[in-house]
Amino acid sequence: MTTARNELRLLPWSGPEGKPCYLNTNDRGGYMSRLADNIEAVQLGTAAELLEEASETLGKEDSSPEDLRRLAKELTGSLRDVLRVATSRGHLLTASEPQRF
Structure with missing residues (x-):
């Protein structure tokens, strides 16, 4: 059975060359799902x-200026992480919504 892209979970880390990683599972309580949940919680914190x-x-x-540059660099990385979490959760919400006909 093929899974549609919006049914895949975008993981909170990148693969080789910065490409996104996805998880295809029906077990939201599985090891990889829990690991992703924990990493997302750390990123949001x-x-x-x-x-x-x-x-x-x-x-x-x-x-x-050095303090401001360091802060800008850290904020940029954090914003990237938070955007990935928001995108992932948005995909999960879309995938779990019942189909309307």
Whole structure:
């Protein structure tokens, strides 16, 4: 049986050459699904911490250009992770919606 692309779970990590990785399973409680859930939780937690750090750093008048560059780099990576989580969860919601005729 072939699985449609929107039924695959986009995993929170990239494969070789930065290409997306997908999981094809009906077992949402399986090892790989739980691993992906845990990694997504860590990524979202990191994003929340970085957002707080960004607010603090930008509120300081003496933030150095190096601090701002480091923060921008970390925020960019975190935003990439959060976007992947949002995309994955959006696909999961679409795949689990009942078909309407």
